[in-house]
Amino acid sequence: MIKILIPNNNIPERKYVIDIIFNEFLGLDYILNVSSKDYEIILQNKKILTIKDTFFNKYQKELEYLKKENIPKSINDLDIFSASFFMLTRWEEYVNKTRDTHNRFPAYASLAYKEGFLDRPVVNEFIEKLKNQLLALDNSLVFKEKKFELILTHDVDDILLFRTYKDLIRRVGGDLIRRKSPFLALKTIWDYIQVRLGKKNDPYDTFDWLMDISENIGIKSHFFFMAEGKTNYDNRYNSNSQFVKELIKKIKQRGHNIGIHPTYDAYNDAEQLKKEKDELEKNLDTKITFGREHYLRFEVPTTWQIWEDNDMKWDSTCGYADKAGFRCGTGDEFSVFNILTRKKLRLKERPLIVMEISFISYQNNNSEDIFNNMKILKQKTEKYKSHFVFLWHNSNFYFHDKNTKLIYENILK
Secondary structure, eight states: OEEEEEOSSSHHHHHHHHHIIIIIISOOOEEEEEOOSSEEEEOTTSOEEEEOOOSGGGOOSTTTTOSGGGSOSOGGGSOHHHHHHHHHHOHHHHHOOOOOTTSOOOGGGSHHHHTTOTTSOHHHHHHHHHHHHHHHHOTTOOOOOOOOEEEEEEEOSOSOSOSSHHHHHHHHHIIIIISOOHHHHHHHHHHHHHHHTTSSOOTTOOHHHHHHHHHHTTOOOEEEEOOOOSSTTSOSSOTTSHHHHHHHHHHHHTTOEEEEOOOTTGGGOHHHHHHHHHHHHHHTTOOOOEEOOGGGOOOTTHHHHHHHHTTOOEEOOOSOSSSOSOTTSOSSOEEEEETTTTEEEEEEEOOOOEEHHIIIIISOOOHHHHHHHHHHHHHHHHHTTOEEEEEOOTTOOOOTTSOHHHHHHHHHO
16 A cells, blocks of 8 residues: 655645545555655555655644735646645635625636636646656556546526516617617517417527437436525526426436526525525425536635535536636546635535636637637546536527537537
8 A cells, every 4th residue: 555654734734635636536545644844655666756845834834824925926836735735625715805796706816817727627737747657666556547527517597588578678678789789689579479479499498408419418417406596696587486397307307417506695605505405405306415606606615615514415616707717727526625624525526617608708709719619628628537517508598699509519529
């Protein structure tokens, strides 16, 4: 068995990242002792790999590292363990209080964006380098078998576009005033008439089509539903409505997955999240164990701890709204860490790699750019046999100027 020696400071932090790398990512058994100046990895053949500690030894008091001025100038200034800890725990977001209009830590404030590696799974790169170093010392090592996995997710913010004639008026107003297009206004009116006559589905009712696409490539979709919220960003449908009941029945019959999309204020409100989870479990007759926060609102370490306390199995909020990429430095699922209690949680994070809105709304890319950028990120997760967590809202195929259904189909091929 491998023996790993670590310095006698920041022990919970070191133990966490060692376990993530050696146990969860590499699948290697090890024993850990506290008795070294740097990191020493002693292999069964007695050969030793020493990795210089470039971070934690500078901050030997508990939580002393948690200051904005301690954010590294470059990820390359850190040893593999502190660099991985930096990316996985998101402690950067705790000490850097920059926030956008939705109180989110934005991509542009992150070291990954500033240093140009947000589009790289750097934690996987670090671990691949470590793996090669270990093999050079002992080529008999057997690592965990990994495989690429496409995880399709759909945040159900809206069920229907044309709930009432007022929705039609708002949409037409947007076509004329914001989009400045009489043609789009006429098309919206025509679509509304077709829906009301029963000749086509509401533009947001894409659920059967989404399930068809998923089944054609041999996977199941994850649909994240909302309960009753407290803000104007919520309550676009009732989880107990007849339409939702029939939809849930259909999703279950076809074997797809149902999770929670907590409302706008639930990301840091334990009582609100519990209330919503209870509502959905009752109304949808489904055990709720996974999902993603609305608007990707996320607070380190509060959100993870709230999910942990509500017996959730995995979260998939950790992607940026304004930029697609690797917020946690990996697409791999991993156990999360509460940086304040200094404890590894049972909760897993499945980082969100691509959300369609990042390209369509925040960056306003054309169809070709959207497809190419998504494809590149997918290929990087494939390279490391990681997870490609892909979010496309059921309500975001109704763009007149972008062939979104074709983009979606092609990126899945």
